[in-house]
Amino acid sequence: MSRPFLLLFVFTLGCPGPAWSQDTQDFLKHGEQVFNRSCATGYCHGARGTAGGAPRLAAREFDQAFIRDTVSRGVPGTAMAAFEKILSPQDLAAVVAYVASLNGIAHPEPVPPGGPAPTQSASPALSPEAARGRGLFSDSQRGFGRCSTCHELNGIGISVATPIASVPTDVQALRAMATPEVSTVSFGHETMPALVVSKGNRSVIFFDLTIPPPVLRTVSPGKAEFAQGSGWKHSSVIGSYREDELTAILDFLRAIVAR
């Protein structure tokens, strides 16, 4: 056995499941359902842990503490996630117990010693309009026309721009927002609006903002000329959104950035 123990679980958030019961049979049945939804798909551990694209879990002589640790914390450097951040404590305990049962543990402990696994802090409550704005911010159907093409927020998006520190008061202000940090770069026969990342002795790195998505370009220091300011306007890249949608996005930003 030379393959590393790569636990490759698939997770599913928000899937409906039966109410958790302390009764062992119900408990294990629930664990099996969580397992089938989350861990048993084609690239993962297979039904009943018989191995899929990830290793077999059944009959490996794992003890429950090892299973719990691995499921909870994941395996760094692999696709095996830290499921304590993903599953509810009930689902996590149930799936750990189910995998334990696959390893001959007839009466798995329903709850880890010391209480349930720690959970992620609850997401901040958003108003309905702000929640709508959250979805719009990273609406993948807008392709490169979505805000998250250039802004990372709450773990979603590409961090081209610096973190949003203040929120425009309204849509008009958003559209008219000044962007003095965008300069003009001349490079070869090209001239482009650019967001400079670094100017080193060996290379100059900047985002070319000519057209979304921004392109991170690296050039030799002597080959590019920089001028302050540009003709680039933030309003040119938010055209996929209607007025009411931008209003919702601003509501979302206020709710998040204010924290």
Added chain:
Amino acid sequence: MSQNLYSSRQKRSYRCFSDISCGSVPRDSKTALARFITLSAVFLLAVASAHAQDGATGADWPNYGGTPMAWRYTALKQINAANVKNLAPAWIFQTGDYAENLQATPIVIDGIMYLITARDQVFALDAATGRVIWRYEYPATKAERPGSFAGLTQNRGVAVGEGKVFFGTNDTYLVALDQKSGRELWKVSVEDPKQCGCNIYAAPLLVNDKVIVGENGSDVAHRGHLTAFHAETGRLAWRWNAIPGPGEKGHDTWKGDSWNFGGGAAWTTGSFDPQLNLVYWGTGNPAPDFYDAGRLPGTTQDRDVNLYTDCIVALDADTGKLRWYYQELPGDIMDFDSAYEIVLVDRELNGQLRKILIHVNKSGITFVLDRVTGEFLDAFSMPEVQTWMTRVAGDGRVIGRKHPEVGKTMNLCPGPAGAKSWNQIAYSPKTGLMYAPINELCADVTANNEGPQEGAFAMGAAVEMKLPPGRTSYSHLDAWDPVTGKRIWSYSYQYVLMASVLATGGDLVFTGDPEGNFFALDSRTGEKLWSYQTGAGNRGSAISYSVNGRQYIVTPTGWQQSQVGGAAAGLFPDQQWRQGSTVVVFALPEGSR
């Protein structure tokens, strides 16, 4: 623009198109006569103007599939059926990146080999010696979307041209390096892996002045794309959405909002016909794979369901506009992607040179189409065990497809690992045959009604891979005539074959197995002529090239521990298929050529 091809398929219901080799297949005499008259009329013109495009490689191996026609065939014949027994290692290069395995197709141009590893380390090597010319290491990326492709690592190759080396990354960027120095020139985010749960395994395709790439995603809830960037600047040139949005033709082939995350990822590398200026690509299955109640439109139909999943598409290379499509498995519910390689061949059919394409999807069905129009010409199925359907009709429809039911376990052959994985077939113009590695694998599939969550795996089933009963071998490398749909020979293998095939002008076919054997067969008979134990499983793509008049054959080695390779290994628990990340380069010893 797209067009409905079904009417043309109905008109052309014949199954084979060679008068010499049609055998007992019934033919409509009037159709045959009409075709004869037509062919007679165009014969002189055809002879005068026809010029078959050559998809063979020579000294270089410049593209993922050899050339953009994806034959995986070298015209080199210094190494041939008569002397291959003398083939021996010339040099070996270990990449040092042992995270997974080595699936890349090496690219060789002007005596320099460009190689990428699973974690996106790129090497330029002296192709005659293995000496490192430069090395580039992409910054380590986190598995930022666990439970999705974004947590997996793999890379199947670079594209080289325009003075640059292009590759996709595990965090879904497209990167360009300077071909001479390996310095990074530009990188651009194709998608957000934290949101889409996708990454890029596929080698990009360089077409004219643009680089085209698709991301993984049909098994995760994600809408597939093909995106073209300008090679010089990295700026966006065009994007084609595999699933039509509101107001676009084909959008009504989806139920409600299911199109949002409906899959269709174009996750391998496409082909290109420079004469037609068309790019050809295959698309993946709809998501969720095994649960379709949420995505089927209300009407019952056996064509144009969940467009453009499981399709071959032809796109204008300059604009990305859809020129035509052909849907192989409408409303697929078996995870039988059509995303695999597309082999472009100019072939004489009934005296007329036709531009055809050959495509094998994951079910193991080969489709042959006219690549100018998308017209269906032929289809045949290659696996020996198949329970998921009853037959392929003369018009290309797949009859008797099974349908998984929620909560019930159904044994399906082939299973979602497929009769063929992404590893590629080869085509030899010398024999007129295609060489396909086919696996005989089944699965117990228990569908569930799991709804798609953006960016997370959305298989819609628990899957347990199974071996078909009553067999002692579970794969075969076959030679098929794509014109007649007849198998010419078959080389049987005990386990699975998941490495690409290389055909050569020396009448040889090369591939490797998971035990580490890299071997050569006679391309005309299938007789094994040579084999070498490379030390680790073969899951990559062999190539050939020459430097200073010496021909080399290369195989990447290292078995895949995750995904389909790992799943297959689980079926043979007594086997220890070794991982690794090494290219083994063979040549005839000096004096024996």
